Amino acid sequence: MQFVEFFDTTLRDGEQSPGVAFNKEEKLQIAIQLEKLGVNVIEAGFPITSPGDFEAVSLIAEKVRNTTIAALARAESKDIERAWEAIKTAASPRIHTFIATSPIHMQYKLRKSPEQVLEQAEFAVKLAKSKVNDVEFSAEDASRSNAEFLAKVFSLAIKAGATVINIPDTVGYAMPEEFAQFIKEVMEKTEGIEKVKVSVHCHNDLGLAVANSLAAVKVGVQQIECAVNGLGERAGNAALEELAMALYTRKDYYQAETSIVTREISRTSRMVSRLSGMMVQHNKAIVGKNAFAHESGIHQDGVLKERSTYEIISPEVIGLDLNTIVLGKHSGRHALRQSLEELGLDLPEEKFQKLFNDFKILAEKKKTITTADLFALVDAQDVSEELILNYWQILSGNNLKPTATIGLWHKNGEEYNEELIKAAYGDGPVAAAYKAIDKIVGIDGSLLHYSLQAIDSGEDSQGEVTVTVKFGEHIVTGRGISTDIIEASIKAYLQAVNRALEKGWITVKKR
Numbered sequence: 001m002q003f004v005e006f007f008d009t010t011l012r013d014g015e016q017s018p019g020v021a022f023n024k025e026e027k028l029q030i031a032i033q034l035e036k037l038g039v040n041v042i043e044a045g046f047p048i049t050s051p052g053d054f055e056a057v058s059l060i061a062e063k064v065r066n067t068t069i070a071a072l073a074r075a076e077s078k079d080i081e082r083a084w085e086a087i088k089t090a091a092s093p094r095i096h097t098f099i100a101t102s103p104i105h106m107q108y109k110l111r112k113s114p115e116q117v118l119e120q121a122e123f124a125v126k127l128a129k130s131k132v133n134d135v136e137f138s139a140e141d142a143s144r145s146n147a148e149f150l151a152k153v154f155s156l157a158i159k160a161g162a163t164v165i166n167i168p169d170t171v172g173y174a175m176p177e178e179f180a181q182f183i184k185e186v187m188e189k190t191e192g193i194e195k196v197k198v199s200v201h202c203h204n205d206l207g208l209a210v211a212n213s214l215a216a217v218k219v220g221v222q223q224i225e226c227a228v229n230g231l232g233e234r235a236g237n238a239a240l241e242e243l244a245m246a247l248y249t250r251k252d253y254y255q256a257e258t259s260i261v262t263r264e265i266s267r268t269s270r271m272v273s274r275l276s277g278m279m280v281q282h283n284k285a286i287v288g289k290n291a292f293a294h295e296s297g298i299h300q301d302g303v304l305k306e307r308s309t310y311e312i313i314s315p316e317v318i319g320l321d322l323n324t325i326v327l328g329k330h331s332g333r334h335a336l337r338q339s340l341e342e343l344g345l346d347l348p349e350e351k352f353q354k355l356f357n358d359f360k361i362l363a364e365k366k367k368t369i370t371t372a373d374l375f376a377l378v379d380a381q382d383v384s385e386e387l388i389l390n391y392w393q394i395l396s397g398n399n400l401k402p403t404a405t406i407g408l409w410h411k412n413g414e415e416y417n418e419e420l421i422k423a424a425y426g427d428g429p430v431a432a433a434y435k436a437i438d439k440i441v442g443i444d445g446s447l448l449h450y451s452l453q454a455i456d457s458g459e460d461s462q463g464e465v466t467v468t469v470k471f472g473e474h475i476v477t478g479r480g481i482s483t484d485i486i487e488a489s490i491k492a493y494l495q496a497v498n499r500a501l502e503k504g505w506i507t508v509k510k511r
């Protein structure tokens, strides 16, 4: 059995998905969950890119102690210095530095000769090594690079002190058998390869990121880079949950062990989906809503007789608890605490108290509180908000111009003590509410995407709204949950506004 390490880049490459912008509390929340999931390395961010990213990486380095924390840096001294500053308090820090090696990138993007790239790679690894022992070197666009040249760059990087050599398929161009052959060839030609870990980082432009990563495992790579729900640039990165479950389900074939705690997969996916605002498609492998649903009569009959006829994974293995926990308005603190514990959700007392209050409010509106409701309540606890909803009022009908009045509380210092109210009309009640929020903040958001779904089955299920909004040149997502779909819509838009405020892309201009 070989051991394959999971390098998670949800917080770095994943955050490069259009519309995804985590704040630092959200990043920390995800990092803590990734640690529970058992990943070996968390790439917490790219500290040179913004003060916010720097702060988030520093916070994660300080708080998440049982996983290696990596920070990304181009092969430049200012990037490496900044990356080191951000991760220096980590229990196990890693600097991840990269430079492109393909002819196309060297000529058009870097405008550097191969010799200059070699020199810069060596310089970067040496500088990173002077700060920290664990240095990962990536050759960007490796899969479109010349194998001889790549081996030369890697040999130099290893000599300069790299501990991990990463072979990215940056543009998702590789084919599995070809990629495996290419890796073998590069490994054979690289001097000192036996001293380092070999890694791959595959993008999904042709839908092959997982297949390419698994082909690489088959030829002996020891680290795979991936993101939860396959988030990442363009079509995304290899999906963590698919890699983990392929290696788990087909251990007979891959002969590989990992440290992934599969029972945490479902919860991690839900958390990332909620905080990123990127919904998981229903038929997505492993974590899609339909991944374990059997529709046809023949299939249902087979599963009832013997689950393994049509199920290669038991839902419980990924922590999908089909035994819905049912609580209601008469359930007390003890019952709630116990249900949370059964789901592996242990909250500190101050957070539990707030959650209990939210639970009571929800239980007044909804007869039964399900597992999905509990997860949604817990996930909603840590979001930082400059504006919160005080009240909303809608007038709508087939003979009326839909009109909304929105009241928000604005945070001044530690207190939400400034009430801001505006009314607006629109083509529908949701559009009217969004215009009223725009008026309050003094912005002009354009709604690029809106979707509504029920978070579980049943007539009183809560509605979950996801929106993607453009403020100026910035795209942000938001999500809101409520028993009332108008309220869920308002909360989703407000979350997008709060995210844009947190990033400093907009400010509240009261008029």
Ligand code: KIV
Binding pocket: 013, 098, 138, 139, 140, 141, 166, 168, 169, 170, 171, 201, 203
């Ligand atoms: O896709 C890529 O090449 C990257 C590198 C920075 C590893 O994200």
Ligand code: ZN
Binding pocket: 013, 168, 170, 201, 203, 233
């Ligand atoms: Zn990438």
